Amino acid sequence: MIPLLAVGCSFRNTPVEVRERFAFNPEKLVQALDLLGQRYGAEAVILSTCNRVELYVAPSDAALGPDVERIAAFLAQMHELPVSDIYPHLYHHQGADAVRHLFRVAASLDSMIVGEGQIGGQVKRAYETAHERSAVGPVLHAAFQHAQRAAKRVRTETGIARGNVSVSSAAVAYVREVFDHFHDKTIVVLGAGKMGELTLKHLRQLNPKRILVANRSPEKAEAVAKGCGGTAVRWEQLDDVLAQADIVLSTTGAPEPIVTRERYKGVLAKRPSGWPVVILDIAVPRDFDPRIHDGDRTFLFNIDDLQRIREQTLQGRLKHVAPAEAIIEQEQARFLSEWGRKKNGPIIARLSQDFEAKRQEIVRQLLAKLNGKYDDADRAQIEGAFRLLQNKFLHGPISALAEEPPGEHRHTLLEALRKLFGLQDN
Numbered sequence: 001m002i003p004l005l006a007v008g009c010s011f012r013n014t015p016v017e018v019r020e021r022f023a024f025n026p027e028k029l030v031q032a033l034d035l036l037g038q039r040y041g042a043e044a045v046i047l048s049t050c051n052r053v054e055l056y057v058a059p060s061d062a063a064l065g066p067d068v069e070r071i072a073a074f075l076a077q078m079h080e081l082p083v084s085d086i087y088p089h090l091y092h093h094q095g096a097d098a099v100r101h102l103f104r105v106a107a108s109l110d111s112m113i114v115g116e117g118q119i120g121g122q123v124k125r126a127y128e129t130a131h132e133r134s135a136v137g138p139v140l141h142a143a144f145q146h147a148q149r150a151a152k153r154v155r156t157e158t159g160i161a162r163g164n165v166s167v168s169s170a171a172v173a174y175v176r177e178v179f180d181h182f183h184d185k186t187i188v189v190l191g192a193g194k195m196g197e198l199t200l201k202h203l204r205q206l207n208p209k210r211i212l213v214a215n216r217s218p219e220k221a222e223a224v225a226k227g228c229g230g231t232a233v234r235w236e237q238l239d240d241v242l243a244q245a246d247i248v249l250s251t252t253g254a255p256e257p258i259v260t261r262e263r264y265k266g267v268l269a270k271r272p273s274g275w276p277v278v279i280l281d282i283a284v285p286r287d288f289d290p291r292i293h294d295g296d297r298t299f300l301f302n303i304d305d306l307q308r309i310r311e312q313t314l315q316g317r318l319k320h321v322a323p324a325e326a327i328i329e330q331e332q333a334r335f336l337s338e339w340g341r342k343k344n345g346p347i348i349a350r351l352s353q354d355f356e357a358k359r360q361e362i363v364r365q366l367l368a369k370l371n372g373k374y375d376d377a378d379r380a381q382i383e384g385a386f387r388l389l390q391n392k393f394l395h396g397p398i399s400a401l402a403e404e405p406p407g408e409h410r411h412t413l414l415e416a417l418r419k420l421f422g423l424q425d426n
Contacts, residue, residue, distance in 0.1 A: 002339050004139055006098040007071040008047070008054030009089040011112050016050075018089055022079060024048040032078050033135040039074075040066050043137040045130040045144065047105070049122050051112055056102060058139035068092045099143060100332045106147040107154040108161070109324055115160040115317045120151050142339060150331035157327060160320040162313075168199040170306045170313075171280045175203070175247055178278050178299055182206040188245040189213045189224060190238075190258070190287065196251030199282065200228055203249065212241055216252075239263070243270035248279040250287040261289045268297070282306065350423050352394060359390045397421075 009019060024032060029046050036044040036057065043058035055075075057066055066074065072087040079086075093101045104110045106123045127144040130136045136144070155161050179185060185208045189200060204211070211230030214237070215221035221232035233241050242248065242259070252258060259267070271277070279300045281288045286302050293300035363386050367379065374382070397417055417423065 001095040004098040006093045010052035014089045022053045033133045043140045047126040103150045106151040146335045154324045158320040168202045172202045185246040187247045190250040191252035264292045
């Protein structure tokens with residue numbers, strides 16, 4: 001069995017107010033990696049994100065290395081919390097199950113949003129940080145490298161990562177359907193809600209010509225404008241600003257629409273004929289009267305529209321979960337087989353060397369007894385016959401090691417071979 005232990009908590013079993021207490025900032029993460037190595041002589045990788053905190057540990061000595069209880073105590077020490085606050089929230093996986101869990105995490109099959117791409121980069125950075133601290137050894141190096149390959153297969157061979165699964169990304173997708181370039185576009189931002197900030201972050205990546213920010217509070221307008229590299233404008237200029245907009249992002253939180261149908265007619269009168277505008281009204285209640293959408297000059301999308309496409313995309317992704325899980329199963333089996341061959345390599349080499357030495361000694365004694373009553377062809381036949389016999393003897397134990405499925409008692413076959421053939425070295 002591969003000596004791998006995964007211990008952690010995630011959004012599945014632990015609320016955010018608890019997860020944030022277990023989280024590692026960069027400085028504490030480095031300290032934890034160093035301390036795990038010093039205390040247990042164990043390989044370690046720590047994955048700490050907003051949705052999960054997980055420790056992947058490969059102890060060099062199972063008897064002395066960390067188990068779940070020791071990991072809980074370690075986390076309690078690092079975060080200055082009682083163990084009783086930590087232990088109930090921890091899940092754990094060992095051996096082959098730990099490998100499968102790691103592969104599923106890297107492939108975003110264990111994510112809050114299945115198929116999201118961020119976790120793959122987070123897993124890679126966690127491994128790289130541990131590698132920089134010399135906390136990674138042969139077990140975790142092999143496991144995390146293979147996890148990246150498994151995740152890549154899932155992304156490229158299934159449709160699990162296709163489409164937009166957040167309101168913000170869905171909003172940008174709609175904008176891209178209307179405009180094919182953005183270097184000359186003006187984005188107008190109304191309000192300063194949290195969801196609006198995230199959506200604006202996505203819109204900024206389109207590299208628009210300018211961003212104008214309007215808010216009833218001049219101070220908030222200035223703050224939002226400063227954060228996005230935009231320009232604050234007075235609320236009283238709203239109609240004129242809307243007339244200049246190519247894209248409108250509205251999140252004011254006003255109790256009733258701020259742009260009625262009648263008011264919007266005045267805005268349209270100021271806009272060049274045929275000049276389209278996309279309005280992303282993600283405020284609740286809505287900021288724009290829904291009747292202004294005409295599908296020609298004005299494209300209005302509210303939070304329900306964006307949530308609907310998000311749900312459709314998620315449903316589409318779920319169809320790809322089964323093929324993705326099949327890939328993970330294949331890669332888990334492949335990794336464990338490769339690891340088994342690597343692990344069994346020394347004993348196979350020792351067994352082969354032992355048989356080869358015995359074969360050579362028997363052939364030497366036989367040829368000595370024949371006292372030169374043979375030619376080169378005879379010698380070759382004798383050598384070949386004993387080599388064939390040697391290979392037939394070795395085929396059974398070597399095949400048994402290679403073909404044995406991974407399990408809790410895999411080490412017993414190795415021990416049996418050592419005892420049967422008198423092999424003391426691994």
